[in-house]
Structures are given as structure tokens and as C-alpha cells.
Amino acid sequence: MSFFKNRTVIGVICIILSLIICFAVTPLFNKSMSQKVEIVRVVKEIHLGDEITKDMVRMVEVGGYNLPEGVVKDTATVIGRFASADMVPGDYIISSKIADAPAAENAYLYSLNGEKQAISVTVKAFANGLSGKLMSGDIVSVIAPDYKKQGVTVIPAELQYVEVIAVTANSGYDANTGEQAEDEDRELPGTVTLLVSPEQSKVLADLEADGKLHLSLVYRGTKENAGKFIEAQDELLEALYAPEEEDSEGEETEGEKTEEGEAEGTGDEADSQETQESSEQKEGSSEKTEDTANTEGDREAPASGDGEEQ
Numbered sequence: 001m002s003f004f005k006n007r008t009v010i011g012v013i014c015i016i017l018s019l020i021i022c023f024a025v026t027p028l029f030n031k032s033m034s035q036k037v038e039i040v041r042v043v044k045e046i047h048l049g050d051e052i053t054k055d056m057v058r059m060v061e062v063g064g065y066n067l068p069e070g071v072v073k074d075t076a077t078v079i080g081r082f083a084s085a086d087m088v089p090g091d092y093i094i095s096s097k098i099a100d101a102p103a104a105e106n107a108y109l110y111s112l113n114g115e116k117q118a119i120s121v122t123v124k125a126f127a128n129g130l131s132g133k134l135m136s137g138d139i140v141s142v143i144a145p146d147y148k149k150q151g152v153t154v155i156p157a158e159l160q161y162v163e164v165i166a167v168t169a170n171s172g173y174d175a176n177t178g179e180q181a182e183d184e185d186r187e188l189p190g191t192v193t194l195l196v197s198p199e200q201s202k203v204l205a206d207l208e209a210d211g212k213l214h215l216s217l218v219y220r221g222t223k224e225n226a227g228k229f230i231e232a233q234d235e236l237l238e239a240l241y242a243p244e245e246e247d248s249e250g251e252e253t254e255g256e257k258t259e260e261g262e263a264e265g266t267g268d269e270a271d272s273q274e275t276q277e278s279s280e281q282k283e284g285s286s287e288k289t290e291d292t293a294n295t296e297g298d299r300e301a302p303a304s305g306d307g308e309e310q
Contacts, residue, residue: 037064039092040072046087049102052078057093070095118165119201120191121208128214129167129189132175138164139219139229140194142204145212157240158200161218161229166193199237 044056057075072078072093082102087093102110112118121142123129134140142159146152169175170190192215196204207213219229 035064036061037067038062038073039067040075040078042087042089042091042093044089046083048083048086050083051102052081052083052098054079068092068094072098116195116197117201118193119196119204120166120168120193121204121213122191122211123189123215124211126188129192130215130217132188134164134167134189134192134215134217135220136165136167137220137223137226138217139226140164140215141218142207143214143216144207144210145214146210156203157236158203160236161233162200163195163226163230164192165195167191168193197234197237199241 038059038061040057041060042056043058046052046056054075057078059075072095078093078098081098081100083097084099085097087097109118126132130140139161141155142162143153143155144159147154147156166174167189168191169188175189194200194204204213219226
């Protein structure tokens with residue numbers, strides 16, 4: 001213990017430790033601080049549910065010290081995937097902010113294939129939308145009071161079975177997607193988004209303009225059984241709108257036949273006119289021939305008369 005009480009020894013030890021720190025520990029620390037790595041950084045604003053494209057991100061070189069865990073270091077990892085959180089330019093992309101599929105509230109928008117459309121109708125009263133109990137995947141019927149100002153309440157044939165794909169609150173966020181926890185407060189629906197054909201969308205637009213429609217729940221269950229209702233509705237739509245196409249085709253055929261008949265009639269009239277003109281020309285030529293013959297006869301008659309007198 002007397003050895004450590006010597007001030008000279010303590011001073012030497014301190015000098016040695018300081019040299020070790022200055023020439024060994026500090027360079028290693030600085031080297032780790034200055035080590036560069038390439039990561040993916042956001043260059044355009046990305047919203048929740050957006051598909052990440054090449055122009056939204058780029059590779060940048062930054063210091064490797066104190067980077068967040070799970071930071072993405074390759075653009076191929078993020079391009080074509082969907083944002084699960086909002087991101088602004090300059091943000092690092094970490095694995096928890098991207099997903100293989102869009103968020104539940106936007107997933108239905110990416111399932112559209114061009115055959116059907118998504119259209120929203122306003123729930124003007126609490127009771128009009130099944131008192132806020134509608135959920136994505138439900139099959140509903142659309143009831144139209146005073147349909148087309150006829151004084152009767154009907155379910156239009158085009159809207160007997162329609163699929164609900166979203167229920168949206170007045171705040172703009174989707175409610176009742178089926179993934180909310182039971183203890184979360186549910187917002188009352190402001191609109192209901194339906195998956196419909198172009199013909200159905202026109203009828204719904206008319207009802208929305210009139211401001212009178214009610215939604216009644218027909219089925220809630222498996223996708224397979226819900227698909228049967230949609231198939232039945234599609235068959236009904238084909239039956240409703242197919243005859244109009246056939247009639248239009250028949251009208252076009254009759255129009256073509258009429259045009260052909262008129263063309264033939266015009267041709268016949270032209271032929272008859274040509275025949276009449278040719279006959280008139282023949283009659284004119286025959287009259288000229290007769291006149292010429294008569295003239296020559298008159299000339300010959302005096303000559304023969306003179307001969308007889310001689």
C-alpha cells in the first residue's frame with residue numbers, strides 16, 4: 001500500500017493512462033464515429049398506405065454511429081412495398097414503417113381491377129346506415145323511398161345485393177373495419193363506400209342527389225357465401241341490360257337494310273332515267289331519219305316529173 005502512496009508513482013500511472021486514452025481509445029472511437037454506411041432516405045412525402053416508388057427514395061451515405069435499429073440499407077427492400085406510417089423528406093426508412101400490403105383502411109382501393117368501381121353514399125341519419133353497425137364485407141340492399149318521384153318505396157333491381165367495402169367517419173378515417181379493439185371508441189359513420197358496377201353507380205348517384213336512401217343488412221359472414229349474393233346480382237344486371245344492347249343491334253341492322261334499300265331504289269331510278277333518255281334519243285334519231293327520207297323523196301319527185309314530160 002505504501003507503493004500507491006508515492007506521488008511519483010501515481011503521476012506516472014496517470015500519464016500512462018492518458019497516453020493510452022489519447023493514442024489508443026480515442027482513435028478507435030473516432031474511427032467508429034467516422035465510419036460511413038449507405039442507407040435509404042425519403043426524398044418525397046409519403047403518406048400512410050402509399051406504394052413506395054423509385055422516385056420517393058434514394059441511397060445516401062451517413063455516419064454509422066447511433067443509427068436506429070432496423071434501418072433499411074437497400075432500395076430494393078422498399079420499392080413496391082407500402083408505407084405503414086407517414087414519412088417526410090429526410091426521414092430514414094426503418095423496417096417497421098413498411099409493409100407488404102397496404103393498411104387495412106386502404107386495402108380495398110388496391111383490389112379494384114377495372115370491372116367494378118368504389119362509390120360512397122352519405123349516411124344522412126343514424127338509422128339510415130344500420131345505426132353504425134355496418135362493417136366491411138357486409139352485403140346490403142339499398143332502399144329508395146319515393147323512387148323517381150313515383151310515391152313508392154322500392155329496392156331497385158340494380159341494388160338488391162351490394163358489398164360494403166368501407167365505413168368512413170366524418171373525420172375521414174375508416175371505422176368498423178373489423179380490426180378495431182373492443183375497448184376503442186368507434187366514430188359514427190358519415191359515409192358508406194360500396195363496390196358496384198358502372199350501372200349500379202349511376203343509380204346510386206341519382207339516389208345520392210335526391211338525398212333519400214336507406215341501407216338494410218342482408219348478409220354478414222364468409223366471403224364465399226357473400227360472393228354468392230354478388231353473383232346473383234351480377235346475373236340480374238346482365239338480364240336487365242343485355243336486351244337493350246340486342247335492341248340497339250337490331251335497330252342498327254334495320255337501319256343498314258333501309259339504307260341498302262334506298263340505295264337500290266336510287267339505282268333503279270337512275271337506270272330507269274337512263275333507259276328513258278336512251279329511248280328518247282332513239283325516237284329523236286328515227287324522226288330525223290324520216291325527215292331526211294321525206295326530203296330526198298321530194299327532190300326525186302320533180303326530177304321524175306321532168307323526165308316524163310320530155
